[in-house]
Amino acid sequence: MSQQTLGRIALLECWLLLQKDKKKTIDQSVLLCCKLFISESRNRAVLDAIEQAARLNPETVIVSKFEDQAYNRTWYTLVSYVVQDITGRAIYSPLQQAVLAMVEAAFGAINLELHSGTYPRLGVVDEILFHPLARASLDDAAWLAKAVAADIANQFQVPVFLYDAANPTGKALDTIRRELGYFRPNSMGNQWAGRTLPDMLLENPDDGPSEVSRARGITMIGACPWIALYNIPILSTDLSVSARGGGLPTVQTLGLVHGDSTEIACMLLEPNQIGVHRVQNRVEMLAAEEGVEVEKGYFTDFSQERIIEKYMNLSSAQRD
Incomplete structure (x- = not known):
């Protein structure tokens, strides 16, 4: 019997045990959060199909969604519990099947060769990121990230x-993206259109084939402590302004044309150390030196506390 079959049997046995005392399991659970980034925001029917796939699993909750038509990109925030064995090792989470259902719906409805937008991407399912919440650990999040990676690689033949x-060596997302040419636009100077990857990858993926599907591309999957996503509009479409130096430590930024302005998309890797006020002030100072106005930035997701609160409220409503 194959390892994959044994794994599915173990998951089924765990699920059956959970059904015997579901209320107790949920009350005592630790929580994991998934941010799922899809290369589509303009086709309502496609997004409806992806969301409907998630709703087939009532123990996983979509707590928020951020759509951006200029970017042609949508990201979902999902939460569910994770079950640990007596040693504290994660062995099951409903989040795994919910994410896979959404991934399957996305692959079935989106063709990367036909995609365009101002946000760079390497795949239909461009990125999946897992965070520990409440009493979950980073090891729990990493376990689920690797489990989902194996499923996507095996079921859909997509490089991950x-x-x-x-990652076994802790390799950073921006490093991998840079190696794969993620930050190089392929049309009109600031647009990403169609696919950008070769048919065969020069570097072996961590999971899945080296051959790249023209329709699906590749997927990046990671696990890390909580990060904050914060966008700052600059009233200029001159991307050279957004390329100014002087960045803050633990803050990653990407300047993208967004309609008649430019947005600085910020990832705050340690938001408790360097927060949005410091980032906002830094961008305003650099823009002022160029004679450019800056608008107040905005978060693209809720805080950890608000996400947990929404999950608890929505999951309670579903059980009732």
Whole structure:
């Protein structure tokens, strides 16, 4: 019997045990959060199909969604519990099957060769990121990231690159993206259109084939502590302004044309150390030196506390 079959049997046995005392399991659970980034935001029917796939699993909750038509990109925030064995090792989470259902729906409805937008991407399912919440650990998040990576690689024959805690060496997301040419536009100077990857990857992925599907591309999957996503609009479409130096430590930025302005997409890797006020002030100072106005930035997701609160409220409503 194959390892994959044994794994599915173990998951089924765990699920059956959970059904006997579901209320107790949920009350005592630790929580994992998944941010799922899809290369589509303009086709409502496609997004409806992806969301409907997630709703087939009532123990996983979509707590938020951020759509951006200029970027042609949508990201979902999902939460569910994770079950650990007596040693504290993660062995099951409903989040795994919910994410896979959404991935399957996305692959079935989106063709990367036909995709365009101002946000760079390498795949239909461009990125999947897992965070520990409440009493979950980073090891729990890394376990789920690697489990989902194996499923996507095996079921859909898509190359998967792992990053941060999910990667054996802790390789960073931006490093992998740079190696794969993620930051190089392929049309009109600031647009990403069609696919950008070769048919065969020069570097072996962490999971899956080296051959790249023209329709699906590749997927990046990682696990890390909580990060904050914060966008700052600059009233200029001159991307050279957004390329100014002087960045803050533990803050990664990407300047992208967004309609008649430019947005600085910020990832705050340690938001408790360097927060949005410091980032906002830094961008305003650099823009002022160029004579450019800056608008107040905005978060693209809720805080950890708000996400946990929404999950608890929505999951309670579903059980009732």
